[in-house]
Amino acid sequence: MVWHSLFVSIHAATAILGLGPILAIGLAGALPLEPSAVIRLARPVLRLVGVSLVLMLLSGLALAWLDGWAPARQGWFHASLALYLGLGALHGVAMGATRGQASEADGSARVARLRKSSWAMSAVVGLLAILMTVRPG
């Protein structure tokens, strides 16, 4: 029980503190800022998100293990894993947009890619939170 509480706490705190900041990229991308400023903000946020995704997976697997792998036999768990993979792919797209030096020409295209992938990531995180709380079979 203590371990369950510990891993649920890690799972929930990481979702809020580690994945919540993704919203900052979408918001910054919607402001009239220089593309280089948005990219500079996105880099550390995406590093935090990368570490947090690993922590989410490990704490989630630990919770399933503590429950005798019962969740692994349920539909919501498989759907969550598929969404989690989608989240990883979107993270890769966003990381790609921050790599290297942005030129004048491709700065706005990079910010557009960052903005879209960040809103999509936030939507998937919200969906995952609902799915894991409701656990519909």
Ligand code: HEM
């Ligand atoms: C990355 C985004 C994720 C988010 C936002 C998220 C969110 C949540 C939330 C809000 C809960 C409910 C906690 C509670 O009320 O007890 C939960 C539970 C759970 N999550 Fe996740 N989760 C994520 C990823 C994962 C992954 C990748 C796995 C599996 C490898 C996982 C496995 C679980 C399990 C097994 C529970 C059930 C805990 C229990 O038995 O109470 N989660 N998650």
